[in-house]
Amino acid sequence: MSTDGDVDTSRSSVRTYVPAYQKEEWERQADRMNMSLSEFVRSMVQAGRQGFEGEVAGDSPDDAPTDDGHELETQVVAELRERECCSWDDLVTAVTDDIESELERTLQESPRIQHSPRQGGYVLEDT
Secondary structure (H helix, E strand, C coil): CCEECCEECCCCCCCCCCCHHHHHHHHHHHHHCCCCHHHHHHHHHHHHHHHHHCCCCCCCCCCCCCCCCCHHHHHHHHHHHHHCCCCHHHHHHHHHHHHHHHHHHHHHHCCCEEEECCCCEEEECCC
16 A cells, blocks of 8 residues: 555546546547546546535645645646647636536526526526
8 A cells, every 4th residue: 555644545446437428528638638538537526626625635746736726727737738838818718618618508407597688687586
């Protein structure tokens, strides 16, 4: 057993089942980022956990966020690994695309949020 202080750092496997289209998308994204699928999934899980738990330790000191677990750094690092050099506008686009997609999905799927042309935007439906 390999340890780093009190933490067991030996490797173990985790299995999950996802739809084929999702795996294919993850493989494409991992390839664009020059990562293995396992490394991509591990990185994305760690990045996602930051949004729920605050700071989450990465697999290495280089992967650990430095701004109180801020997810934005993880996204910027991933984009720079993929493209090596990005303009300000490229980075803004890279980090806001996910937000726009998530907002669109939320607006479409939430039964509590409705679009009201009469009111000129989105409103919260009382349930």
